[in-house]
Amino acid sequence: MSAFCVFGMTETLARKAAERAWQKHLESLTKEVRACLTPADEAEWIKVKTEYHLSKGKTIQLSAPFDAPQFAQDFIKLARATGRTSRLEVMRRAPLLDKNGAPRISKATKRQMIGWVPQ
Template identity: 45%
Template sequence: MKGEKVRQLSQLFDAPQYAEQFMELARKTGQCRDLRIRAKCIITDAAGKAVINKTTKAPKVGWVEYKSEAGAQAD
């Protein structure tokens, strides 16, 4: 909790349901904060169009917040 950088979990937690299970266990220990699931995918603008890299002319890829089915229904 000393301002550590964001870290990716190992490949064992690559599916959202496994990441959610891990987050539940981590919250029970009380040694964590700001747990979020992110997915590496194409970044889009407000209109939903892919953001294009000017030098490579390819869509930009980055970390985007993952919304689970349960989270999307609660909103």
């Protein structure tokens, strides 16, 4: 039995990632530079980073596993209707292949690796 999931990015998840990136960015700045920053600077930086994550950031699993792909398609319709999303895609559990099409073998278990692949 296969499992199907929806992978993609939503605006709320992109914003959370941007806020975490802002905290790391603040830590890298000197005290003097941090003192000069305004809340408007922070809001603008987070807005730009949110747009970046929506357009190019790594997609993440948005749904729980479904038994059939039509349930994942229903989830995609619902997600698009409720908020801003990007790159929503149904993925299924399947054996992973290398660039030549040969199965990838785990070095630890010596078995074929299973992962999420596009449907």
